[in-house]
Amino acid sequence: MHLFHHPLVRVVAATLAALLLTLAAATAGPVGQLVITDARGDRGMLAPYIHGKNGIGYLYTTYVFDSLLSQKKDGDVTPALAKRWTISRNGLICDIYIDLRAHWHDGEPVTAEDAAFTFSYMQEHPYVFADVRNVKEAKVLSHDHLRLQLKKPDAGLLTGMLLSMPVLPKHVYADVAEPQRFAEPEAVIGSGPYKLADYNKAQGRYVLEANADYYLGTPKFKRIAIVKMATDAALRAAKADEIDIISYLPPERLEQAKESGLNVVKAFSNHSVRLGFNHAGRFGSKDLRHAIAYAINRPALISTAYQDTADVADTGFFQEASPWHSDDVHPPYAFSPRKAADLLTAQGWARAEDQLWYIDGEQVVLRVLASKRETKAAKVLAEQLETFGIKLDVRIMERAALQDSLSEGNYDLALYASSTLGDPNGILRRVFGKKWASDRYSGKKLRALADAQSVATSRQQRQDILNEFQEVYSQELPAYAIANPYMVTAYNDKLSSLEFMPGGVAIGVPSALHKSYLVD
């Protein structure tokens, strides 16, 4: 008794009591909160038409909106809002049966009506990440039975459209004429595992709350906060246990993250850095594209601009980790100033005594556009081409300015990165599309192959066509793939064994944060 009055004993006892209380609190239920940091911040409100038009904006939106299908951890499709489906032998009719356990965040049940509505609504208001133009009719046969009639067979029906398209609540969106301007709280009523509880655009902060009625399991966390934080701050905060995930850690900081006590997962992003050409201008000629490729020393560029955070990319569009990557070897365009010079000379270019290249007596100056992330690569690339004798004017620009310069054709070369993952139908957007990070190519032969693979009737047939596509791509060179950078995600023990989704999340987002890791 007297012993208890000893100050030291009292301190120890108090500490023990506090420890016990903490332990009790920690084991009382599911882990309360998960904090994800994002170096860039605002990705727009998490509803299909208003999220940022990039992979991350889309990824966060999948936490709030479920699609008809989802992915297992190995990348294969698995039931989500559609509990089962059948496709007719001719590939034109798809019967979908809705999981009636699913509810919208406002309590309304999800029905076949909602799914049918989404198909017709997206015909009228195209959604950038799900192309539904191939749907002729979406007919509601019963409360849970939807029949899709397609215009032509779609090899990417499951892994493309049905996996990517977020299903919209009819009772909310039916009256919305301009979804791009619809940012009311109702706009984020989805059927996913988490509800958007708060969004601060200025601070780039999201608060998601668990959807207790989720039909595919129990959300792992009561709250998920996504906050904007620079890498340095995030690493410090991780040490203090204030944050749990650094979504994209610069790969060169991997060791530092380990020292901060984080687990790390590292993989090739397959988000390849490519040198695009202005096909409508000077580089409509394949030989000129080849000449530029031969004048670039990719291994040297990578060892300077990326060191060990990237590897030399495959020139056939798909990268090695892709399930669709062909086993054939594609031409690497190994650095050869002589071959480059021969090709240029054949095209009427001439090298003067000053070692610079001229066309009809006029010095060649190529305008190169790059986004800020590619600054280092752009500088090294410029040095290589200038050593070869081609003068460059390099411009680093914001995305909107880049898009403008491109549509005006005000460039010769462009350095950008975009994903090569997801359903192969993505090539229609990434090779033939008009956006900044697309190759903006229109060659007929390649286009025919891209179209043919989309209507292939078997996986083998599709693979065969895609093999040929990759071969033609590597020869036509719509863009010259330079580097395949690594991506790293760092996380603490609130999550276990994260992996980058093989083949990418849904539309092909290279990410280790698929929503299946956030649901038990």
Next chain:
Amino acid sequence: MLGYWSPVTQSAGFVSKGALAASVILMMAGFTLSESLPAYKTSPDVLHPPSAEYWLGTNGIGQDVFIGLVRAAPITIFLALVTATVALALALAASSLAAFGGPAVRGAVLRVVDVLQVIPSILLLLLLAAWIQPGFLGLVVLLALTGWHEDVRVALPILLRELTRENVHFARRMGASRTYCLRHHILPAIWPAIVGLFLQNVRQAALKSAGFGFLGLTDPRLLTWGSMMQDAMEHLYTDAWAWLLLPPAGALSLFLIGILIIGEGYSQSGGLTGKEQYDPG
């Protein structure tokens, strides 16, 4: 600011002329030498600490920091001096217009300054970047045009204060011409402020021009001490900041001190008044 230097620079005129000559020589020599200097080329020897081979180490893409520092000197000095001069001239012209032009003109000038201050210059520059692709001289003009208005806010009140002083009134009453008053009474009094504004303009020009590469206004390879400092920022988490940030920052500081000495010396040596010395104390 000036008082600090006064006891040190007894023969300020000499020092000032020396510094002026030195910077002009450095600039000219830099421009002519830059062809014969080793190239500022990239290498896989990335973030190499200072050594016998790389005196000041290498940066994030393996470029030799020492070579960069020397190569950037003439460009930085030229860019900063010309921009600061143009901006200051614009500001003084606007201030004089406002001071002598009566209430209506003064109101108009001040409103223009207000508008320019309210609109962030970065916004203006982004807009311009979408329209035009300025060359090196265009860059100077842009820097001057987006920098002068801040000087007016400082220069105008000082000018107004000096214009209403007794000595000016007295001199005028005694038959002194306007030019005489300007030269012997007003300029000497506002000179320290002018030097201060000039310094501020130089510093701003050096740092602001570094950001232009990321707005698409210039080639990101345009080498200035400012751009070297900006590149250093992404390496603050490693030891590399010491050899990436300190050399350009040190060079820029030395340059600013040099200008300060020149400005100080000019007023000390009587260059302003021609005959008598002006004592700011």
